[in-house]
Amino acid sequence: MTRRVSHATRIAATVLTGLCLTTSASLAQQCGGDFRQFLAGVKQEAVAKGLSARAADQTLAGAQIDKKVLARDRAQGVFKMAFLDFSKRVISGYRMKNGAANMKKYAGIFQRTEKEYGVPAPVITAFWALETDFGAVQGDFNTVNALATLAHDCRRPELFRPQLLAAIEMVQHGDLDPRNTTGAWAGEIGMVQMLPEDIIKFGRDGDGDGHVKLKESAPDAILTAGAFIQHLGWRRGEPWLQEVDVPRNLDWSQSGLDTTKTGAEWAALGVQSRWGKISSNLPASLLLPQGRHGPAFLAYPNYGIYLKWNQSFIYTTTAAYFATRLAGAPRYEAGNPEPGLSDAQMKQLQKKLAGMGYDVGKIDGILGAGTRAAVQDVQKKVGLPADAWPTPDLLGRL
Structure with a gap:
């Protein structure tokens, strides 16, 4: 998987630094201490929220601390590859070929997804490819163990305890097998790697079997991804990223996400599209991932949705560019960037x-x-x- 940081970082910016909290309602142990006592508190909270005691027992009875999860959590970091290196590595001929094949194979569900949520097939397909290679590499960590481990750990219980409770709800719905469901180390599940709370809120049954099975069902994963991306603020019918040619005499201080101009204003400065027409009325920022001698892109409002999916600038720019390639854009002009820093x-x-x-x-x-x-x-x-x-x-x- 081409992952750099868990989706859990989207949920909250606050990080606890070792304090064990208690709820005034139940005085349930919130983190740390005896693991079985901690799980008993989770069950108590689940039942108080209206979930069945049976589902809580099914979910938690065999849960164990996974030290490999803690090691991954402590070691996680954003990759340090430059845009050209990373994008060339992950946007392979294999992924381009299989992306096109999957968009054709699941054309019906993609059409339904765009009609209902406004999200085009190339956008979802690029995430599908980068997250799990179209479902081939979904992670081998037991999901319940991963969530229980991170919820019990006092570093970020406010992020992961709700996910563990959501996993109990998924067990109650018949959409998660606590012993056999596996995924990423931070508890993300399925072909597009989503956390249980998001699956509960945005999970959609794309194949009509009455369940949301993001590990096995591509239609479920596609429709659910569309619902989630719409929730993040996707603007129907608008572009997200567009490669451009930029005049050499441009004021480079105008580049970057902090500066926006309309497409018409960029065009007036000599910026020209390499594919499609510049959207004259939309605000856009000029992105130079490796400076003025490398590729250049106009980033429209929908580009911001990528940053909500994953906070890494290089990952999001690569995913957005990959989606344009799947939509028919040519390969970027790599240029000749100045050497960067070690x-x-x-x-x-x-x-x-x-x-x-x-x-x-x-x-x-x-x-x-x-x-x-x-x-x-x-x-x-x-x-x-x-x-x-x-x-x-x-x-x-x-």
Whole structure:
């Protein structure tokens, strides 16, 4: 799976740092301590929410702590590959071929999904490919054990306890086998990797068998993904990403997600589409994933939905670009980007930027939003083209 951070990071920004909380209603143990006592508290809460004691017992009776889940949770991080490297690696000929074949095979359910939720087939298909290779690699962690482990762990119980309760509800519905259902280490299930709460809210029966089976049923997965993406704010009938050619004399400080202009305004500055027509009336940002010498894209409002699905700029830009390829766009013009920084150099740059008063977040070697913004601002100050791409030249000047 081409994953970099769990979907659970979408649920809340707050992270507990080891405190064990209690609810005033039940005084149930919220995290930590004896595992069986913790599970008893989960059952108590499930019954209080109207779920059956039998479903809670079925779900929790054999639950165990999975130390591999804790190891993954502690070690997770955003990948540090550049856009060109990552996109070339994950958008393979195999995925292009199988993406087209699956859009044809499931044309009926894709048409239904777009009619009901407004989300086109290429958008869902790209996620389907990147998350699980069209269902081939869905993860081998027992889902209940993963959720119970992370809910019991006091690092983020507010994220995972509700997911464990939702898993009990899925067991009650007959949509999850507590002993045999497997998925990702953080509890995501199925071909498009969704958490139990999202499956409860947005799960759709695409094949008409009366159940939502995201592991086995492609129609269920496609329709559910459409419902979920619509919920994130997808705008029907609008583009999401468009590759463009950009004039060399552009004011590069206008690039980045913090700046928006209408398509007509970008066109007036000399920006030209490489595929399709620029949407004149829509707001768009100019994305330069590897600076002014690399590929350039206009990101429309629907691009923001990708960032709600997955917070990594490189992953989301790759997924959005992949969807345009499945929709018929040509391969991007890779250009000749300036060499970037090594991991050690990126950390050195972040330390320097932090010392200058910029909020770059954790010194982790990752070119995240804060670091990009700081780089762009510093480039302007030192007289370099402000395209937000950190180079050895910039580091040397600092």
